[in-house]
Amino acid sequence: MDLIGVETVSFPACRDDLSIVERGDTVLAGGTWLFSQPQPQVRRLIDITRLGWDPIILRDNGIELAATCTLSDISALTDRLVSSRPSWLAAPLLRQCCSALLASFKICRTATIGGNICLSFPAGAMISLVSALDGTLTVWRPDGSDYTLKAGEFVVGDAENVLARGEVLRAVHLPASALRGRTAFRKIAPSALGRSSAVVIGRRDSEHDGGGFVLSVTAATLRPFVFQFPAIPDASTLREALSAIPTDAWTNDVHGDPDWRAAVTALLAEQVRDELT
The missing domain is CATH 3.30.390.50 (CO dehydrogenase flavoprotein, C-terminal domain)
Known part of the structure; x- marks a missing residue:
């Protein structure tokens, strides 16, 4: 759907470019919901997909998923973990949660974990995943500081979360203790x-x-x-x-x-x- 009220699309190249978010601005990670219906209040789209974040980082202590990581990549991680981390028995849950969404393969290649969580809908499948695996969310503040919290603390109601203006969900960490x-x-x-x-x-x-x-x-x-x-x-x-x-x-x-x-x-x-x- 064309968002006829949008006047500007910006592509931040670094964190400093995210320091000023004004009324009428909306962060774009995947946009599959954003472009699905009219958004008359939106005047500027801030596309964070070009910030160059590694979508998936595997470490001994768990997985870090960038907010811009697509559902398709998360689903594919199930097979990858079977061979690379056989002790992480929770690997099938990644694909199960991605499959819980009513979405075509085209949507899954574009929709992101950050967008799904930040929409904060009750049926958000990535909220299900992060809640079940004791995930921790890292949020960037516009003043350059960060804070972390659990999914149950982030989502506070139907389409409601704790993000203040200018704050951006940066990453999700799934600990190895839960993945095992x-x-x-x-x-x-x-x-x-x-x-x-x-x-x-x-x-x-x-x-x-x-x-x-x-x-x-x-x-x-x-x-x-x-x-x-x-x-x-x-x-x-x-x-x-x-x-x-x-x-x-x-x-x-x-x-x-x-x-x-x-x-x-x-x-x-x-x-x-x-x-x-």
Whole structure:
């Protein structure tokens, strides 16, 4: 879609070029959502895809994904890790989360992890990925400083996050301790290719990493909910944990009513718990 209100497109070459972001400016990473509908408030696009960030950096302590890394590259990383990091048992989750999006291969080659997270929609599949793998987000401030936080702290509501004007999501770090864990993935949607109504992911860490159990709930809720246990919980303990999700935190739209989402989340969570037991 043509964005007829856009007057300027800028291509920052370094971080200093991002220091001034004014009302009407919008950062462009992939733009697949940005160009999907009218954006009458946008006057300038700031395209960060030419900043030259390495999309994927593998280290012994985990993976760093640039905000401009495409979903296609993240999905392909699953096969790459099978041979290069066989101990990272969570590798299949990268492709599973990318596949949870309703998107063509053309979209996946353009859409970015940063754009998906910064949109902060309940069904953001990269939010699901980062929440389940204990990811840390690095944010650049316009004054040249940085700060880090978890996905559950970044997304605060439906299409709402903590970014202040001029702040830019720089990278996502997935720690090796989480990548070594076994994972189980469940998604439900009204149709096979429909937008996710609930995504539930479980992770059981290796004994070396403490043997804990993590359950993340996304899409069904307006923001991510992550529950951590020292070991695999029993069914009643898991149900009790899920009951702590506030009533007004369940997503309510055409893809599912809140009570239905709460019910299927509990069902999927029990399936995940059983698979990882």
